[in-house]
Structure formats: C-alpha cells, structure tokens
Amino acid sequence: MASVKVPEQKVILCGEYGVGKTSLFRRFATNTFVTSTDRKSTLGLDHYEKVYMTDEHQGVKLQLWDTGGMERVASITSSYYKFAEAAILVFSLDSPDSFNILSQHLLDIVTYAENAKIFLCGNKYDLKNQIHVTDADMETFCEQCHNLISGTYKTSCKTGQGVEEMFIDISKQLGEANRSRKELDSLNKNSFKITPPEGEPEDSCIC
Amino acid sequence: MDEEYDCIVLGTGLKECIISGMLSVSGKKVLHMDRNKYYGGESASITPLEDLFTKFGLPPPDESYGRTRDWNVDLIPKFLMANGQLVKLLIHTGVTRYLEFKSVEGSYVYKGTKIAKVPADEKEALTSDLMGMFEKRRFKNFLMFAQDYKDEDPSSWKGMPGFDPKNTTMSAVFAHFNLDKNTIDFTGHALALHRDDTYLSKPAGDSLKRIKLYSDSLARYGKSPYLYPLYGLGELPQGFARLSAIYGGTYMLDKPIDEIVFEGGKVIGVKSGEEIAKCKQVYCDPSYVQDKVKKIIIPQKQVNRNSDIYVSLVSYTHQVAAKGWFIAIVSTTVETDKPEAEIKAGLDLLGPIKQKFVTLSDIYKPDTDGTENNLFISESYDATSHFETTCLDVLSIYRRGTGDDFDFSKVTHNLGEEEV
Numbered sequence: 260m261a262s263v264k265v266p267e268q269k270v271i272l273c274g275e276y277g278v279g280k281t282s283l284f285r286r287f288a289t290n291t292f293v294t295s296t297d298r299k300s301t302l303g304l305d306h307y308e309k310v311y312m313t314d315e316h317q318g319v320k321l322q323l324w325d326t327g328g329m330e331r332v333a334s335i336t337s338s339y340y341k342f343a344e345a346a347i348l349v350f351s352l353d354s355p356d357s358f359n360i361l362s363q364h365l366l367d368i369v370t371y372a373e374n375a376k377i378f379l380c381g382n383k384y385d386l387k388n389q390i391h392v393t394d395a396d397m398e399t400f401c402e403q404c405h406n407l408i409s410g411t412y413k414t415s416c417k418t419g420q421g422v423e424e425m426f427i428d429i430s431k432q433l434g435e436a437n438r439s440r441k442e443l444d445s446l447n448k449n450s451f452k453i454t455p456p457e458g459e460p461e462d463s464c465i466c
Numbered sequence: 467m468d469e470e471y472d473c474i475v476l477g478t479g480l481k482e483c484i485i486s487g488m489l490s491v492s493g494k495k496v497l498h499m500d501r502n503k504y505y506g507g508e509s510a511s512i513t514p515l516e517d518l519f520t521k522f523g524l525p526p527p528d529e530s531y532g533r534t535r536d537w538n539v540d541l542i543p544k545f546l547m548a549n550g551q552l553v554k555l556l557i558h559t560g561v562t563r564y565l566e567f568k569s570v571e572g573s574y575v576y577k578g579t580k581i582a583k584v585p586a587d588e589k590e591a592l593t594s595d596l597m598g599m600f601e602k603r604r605f606k607n608f609l610m611f612a613q614d615y616k617d618e619d620p621s622s623w624k625g626m627p628g629f630d631p632k633n634t635t636m637s638a639v640f641a642h643f644n645l646d647k648n649t650i651d652f653t654g655h656a657l658a659l660h661r662d663d664t665y666l667s668k669p670a671g672d673s674l675k676r677i678k679l680y681s682d683s684l685a686r687y688g689k690s691p692y693l694y695p696l697y698g699l700g701e702l703p704q705g706f707a708r709l710s711a712i713y714g715g716t717y718m719l720d721k722p723i724d725e726i727v728f729e730g731g732k733v734i735g736v737k738s739g740e741e742i743a744k745c746k747q748v749y750c751d752p753s754y755v756q757d758k759v760k761k762i763i764i765p766q767k768q769v770n771r772n773s774d775i776y777v778s779l780v781s782y783t784h785q786v787a788a789k790g791w792f793i794a795i796v797s798t799t800v801e802t803d804k805p806e807a808e809i810k811a812g813l814d815l816l817g818p819i820k821q822k823f824v825t826l827s828d829i830y831k832p833d834t835d836g837t838e839n840n841l842f843i844s845e846s847y848d849a850t851s852h853f854e855t856t857c858l859d860v861l862s863i864y865r866r867g868t869g870d871d872f873d874f875s876k877v878t879h880n881l882g883e884e885e886v
C-alpha cells in the first residue's frame with residue numbers, strides 16, 4: 260500500500276439494530292461474514308481505517324465507525340457523530356420498518372454532524388425474494404430529503420456484493436469534495452488528540 | 467431488563483461512566499441506567515440551549531443567542547490537568563480517540579482584592595512583577611525542590627535538611643525557602659490550586675505534588691496546564707459510556723429507578739416500574755441513594771472568606787457556544803447564606819452578562835464504603851477546578867468493588883489499527 264500521508268475521514272454507520280451495520284463493518288475491516296449475532300467477536304473494536312486510492316497519487320483514508328450496539332436500548336452518544344465526514348444510513352431491504360425509520364436517523368445526523376455527506380445503503384440484497392423496499396421507494400426517500408443523499412447502494416454482506424464498490428465510491432466522493440469547511444478548520448486548528456508522553460512506558464499503572 | 471447482571475450502574479455522570487467502562491472491560495456483565503434521557507448527569511453539557519433555560523425555569527432563549535444547538539453548557543466548572551489522572555485514564559483506556567481537546571488560554575485567581583494571572587510558563591512566573599529579584603531566586607530554588615520531590619525517596623528531599631514527609635508542614639517548607647507572603651499565596655492558590663489556606667498546616671507532600679502536577683502539565687502542551695474537550699465536558703462521560711458499550715455494557719436511559727433491592731443486607735437488584743434487574747453489585751451517584759449519604763456542611767464565616775473564587779471562560783472556539791458568545795462559570799465553596807453575593811468579585815471581572823444561571827449544589831459523601839452491602843456510592847464532585855479527586859474516587863471505588871486495581875492491559879483498544 261502506498262505510504263502517502265492522508266488525513267482520515269470519519270465515516271459512521273447509522274440505522275436500526277439488525278440491519279447489518281456490524282456486518283458491513285466486518286466486511287470493511289476483515290472481509291468476513293458471520294451469520295450469528297455473536298457480539299463477542301466485535302467487542303473492543305469499533306472503528307477501523309483503510310486507505311482507498313482514488314487515483315495514482317491520491318488516497319483517501321476511510322475511518323469507519325460502528326455503533327457498538329448502543330442503539331439497541333439507548334440513544335447513541337452524540338459524540339459518535341462529531342467530526343464525521345460521512346454517514347451511511349443503513350437499512351435492510353427485507354424490512355420496510357428499518358427503512359421507514361431512517362428519517363429519524365437522518366435528523367440525528369444533520370443535527371450532530373451537519374457537515375457530513377450522507378449515503379443510503381440497502382443491505383441484505385441477497386434475500387432476493389424477500390425484498391420489500393423497492394428502488395422507487397429509495398428514490399422517493401432521496402427526493403423527500405431534498406437530495407441530501409449523495410449516493411445510494413445495494414449491498415449484501417453475506418455474499419460481499421456491492422460492499423467494496425460502495426466504499427470505493429464513498430472514498431471518491433469524499434476525496435473529490437474539497438469541503439467548504441474552512442471556517443470550522445480554522446476554528447479547530449489548535450485542537451488535538453491527547454497522546455501518551457514520549458518515553459512513558461505504555462503500561463505504566465496510574466494507580 | 468429482567469435479566470441478571472454482575473453490576474448495575476446508576477447515573478451516567480463521569481464517575482459512573484468511567485467505572486462502567488472499567489467493569490465492562492474487566493469482563494463484567496454491566497447494565498447502566500440513568501433516570502434522565504441524556505448522558506452525563508451532573509457532568510453533562512446541556513444542549514440545545516432551550517434545555518438549559520428550561521432547567522432553570524426560564525422562558526426560551528431569544529434569537530440573539532444564535533443556533534441553540536451550537537450551545538453545550540457545562541454544569542460543573544472543571545478542566546483537565548494535561549498531565550493529570552484523567553488524561554492518563556483517557557489514554558490507557560483508549561477513550562481519547564473519541565475526543566478532541568484544546569489548551570485553555572490562561573487562568574486567573576482572585577485572592578483578597580487582587581487578580582493574579584496564573585503564569586503560562588516558568589519564564590512568565592519568574593518575570594511576573596509579583597516578585598522582587600531576590601524573591602525570584604528563592605522561588606526558583608523552591609520550584610526545583612517541588613519538581614524533584616517524591617514521597618518515597620529521601621534523596622529527593624535533600625533541598626530541605628530535616629524534611630519529614632509525615633510531619634513537615636507546607637508552611638515549614640515555605641519558611642525554609644524564605645518565601646514571602648505574596649509568593650506563598652500565589653504558590654498555594656495559583657499553582658497548587660488550593661481553594662483555601664488550610665493546606666499550610668498540613669504535611670507538605672500533597673502540596674508539593676500538586677505543584678509538580680501543575681508544572682508537568684504546563685510542559686505537556688504549553689500555554690496553560692489545562693485542557694478542555696471540544697463540545698464540552700459532557701463528551702467525557704459519553705466517551706467512557708461508549709467504551710463500556712463496545713465491551714458489552716447495556717445502556718438504558720430515561721429509566722425511572724424506583725428502588726435498590728436488598729436481601730440480607732446485601733444488594734440483589736434494581737427495581738424500575740414493574741421490572742427488577744438482578745445483580746451482585748450496584749454502583750451509583752449520591753442522587754440515587756439520598757438515604758445512604760450525608761451532606762457535607764461547610765462552616766459558615768462572616769468576615770474574611772476562606773475559599774477562593776474561580777472564574778472559567780469558554781467560548782465558541784471550544785464548540786460550546788454560538789459565535790461571539792462566551793460562557794463563564796464563577797464558582798466557589800459557599801460560606802454564607804448569601805451565596806450569590808459571595809461571588810460578586812468574580813462576576814465583576816466579567817463583561818456585560820446577558821443571562822445568569824445560579825445553582826447551588828450540596829456535597830454528599832457515602833455512609834459506607836460498599837464492601838459490606840455491595841452498594842458502591844461515589845462522592846459528589848468537589849469544588850476543585852480539575853478532575854484529580856474525581857479519578858481518585860473512581861479508582862478507589864473500583865478497588866473496593868472488585869478487590870483489585872484496574873488492569874489496563876485488558877483494554878485492547880489498538881485492535882482497530884494493528885491486529886486485525
């Protein structure tokens with residue numbers, strides 16, 4: 260992989276439980292799929308970075324975030340959304356409920372991550388004869404949200420179909436868009452992440 | 467929630483969220499509930515602005531405040547010491563990845579009738595006109611002593627012959643270095659961050675370590691020893707809640723907590739409505755157990771305040787206010803029955819004030835340490851300007867609850883970058 264230094268772009272997954280967010284995350288991170296909802300296998304892992312080359316010289320580092328399952332019972336913390344460059348609204352093509360509730364998730368995104376580009380992803384495309392959300396439904400949704408949606412995709416985490424294509428397309432769009440975030444950038448210029456001080460052993464106990 | 471858990475945590479204030487995160491990371495099955503529909507309890511940052519006005523019983527804010535969701539207003543005035551315990555906890559748990567920080571521009575202490583700028587670096591300390599030439603040299607010697615000081619290491623005490631960590635008081639140390647009253651005031655209040663003068667007659671170790679923490683923190687990011695998270699302090703509990711969730715912790719907000727259920731003097735569960743969640747231990751803040759905590763009474767004074775007044779100022783550059791606005795918190799430990807009058811000196815330092823919100827918080831301490839009944843109660847947030855005591859309380863609760871110190875090696879937070 261090219262070793263160009265690229266800033267990471269935070270991309271968050273949003274949507275109801277069970278639609279396949281963690282499965283998308285797993286495809287992205289390890290290109291694997293598990294049928295059981297064995298939560299253990301994802302414990303401790305909630306974001307993963309990967310560089311996509313948009314052309315020979317330019318790369319975009321996507322940093323994909325999974326919700327960690329918090330949405331099951333409580334609202335996700337608002338910090339999940341902060342600094343997100345993109346949000347993927349995920350629903351399950353076999354579940355109209357998971358689709359109809361997206362407007363609520365959309366509202367959260369525009370509230371807490373107002374600069375994020377928003378993408379729509381219908382998952383479980385492999386469930387061919389149980390698909391209850393049509394292309395027309397998806398189009399109507401995009402129109403209703405005043406074309407806030409920058410791209411729509413149909414994926415199957417089970418077969419892998421469409422997943423890589425989606426992430427490639429999202430990285431292209433994020434790379435191209437020279438976001439007009441200058442004001443925010445200048446605002447954040449001297450903010451930083453805290454890191455361990457040089458020379459301090461990682462495991463030094465603070466107690 | 468009709469399930470069985472190892473631990474139930476009540477309240478999503480910072481302390482409870484850190485504890486919840488540590489317990490989940492250690493493999494405990496954790497249920498974390500809050501009666502509010504937002505995370506953070508006392509340590510939340512209230513947003514949007516309407517919610518703050520509602521909380522204080524005021525009519526909604528007018529248009530001049532800009533977009534109300536650009537506001538995140540803290541309820542407690544605190545910063546992080548750049549080299550302090552909380553920063554270490556954030557780093558060792560990996561929670562730092564959820565947050566971004568800014569260095570605080572500077573801080574000021576008001577004592578008696580003077581405002582003292584807390585120096586931004588050693589040079590500023592030594593050039594400030596607070597001290598004459600000779601005093602500066604003495605002060606420098608003192609700083610070197612404080613910088614080297616270690617409780618357990620007699621060779622680090624050699625700057626002061628006869629020093630005894632158990633008995634030598636801070637005023638004896640000041641006397642040894644021959645510091646004058648002004649320098650002492652400044653050192654005790656602006657560097658050691660004591661809020662009154664009781665420290666002078668106590669063993670010097672605590673104060674010396676505070677001074678060292680201050681200068682080590684200064685050395686980390688320059689300008690000031692304080693850090694502040696973008697979007698407000700409320701981001702801190704949320705970060706630890708997230709840690710807890712990705713390690714399997716279950717979250718329920720907006721849940722009325724009706725009763726902590728005991729059997730044979732030990733906790734067996736928590737009741738909410740008709741449901742009972744069973745558990746072996748309960749961890750909570752004082753507001754969930756009003757009958758099991760005692761209020762700390764501060765003796766009232768008529769003349770000469772004991773406690774300092776702290777003024778902190780954050781703004782839209784910290785993403786906590788709309789553009790052009792500042793949020794100031796003026797705080798002190800209440801000593802009279804006219805608390806608002808007590809902070810007048812602090813208020814007078816500010817520019818025009820558009821809206822004032824006055825709040826008094828009682829300080830509670832638990833009656834018991836939890837080892838008997840398996841109910842572990844945190845102490846209220848104290849009046850210090852940073853989170854050092856917060857972390858000490860958390861680590862102590864964790865130790866009492868699990869019988870062990872927290873093992874940071876259990877956090878596999880680098881998985882995402884390296885191992886997969």
Ligand SMILES: Nc1nc2c(ncn2[C@@H]2O[C@H](COP(=O)(O)OP(=O)(O)OP(=O)(O)O)[C@@H](O)[C@H]2O)c(=O)[nH]1
Pocket residue numbers: 275276277278279280281282283293294295296327328330331382383384385386414415416417418
């Ligand atoms: N057939 C099929 N099943 C899928 C697909 N993607 C996910 N699943 C299954 O759907 C279930 C839920 O998937 P998750 O990835 O855990 O969903 P989630 O959105 O992360 O759910 P929560 O974390 O509970 O909110 C699992 O049993 C997956 O195996 C897919 O593309 N096709």
Ligand SMILES: [Mg+2]
Pocket residue numbers: 280281282325326327328
């Ligand atoms: Mg999931």
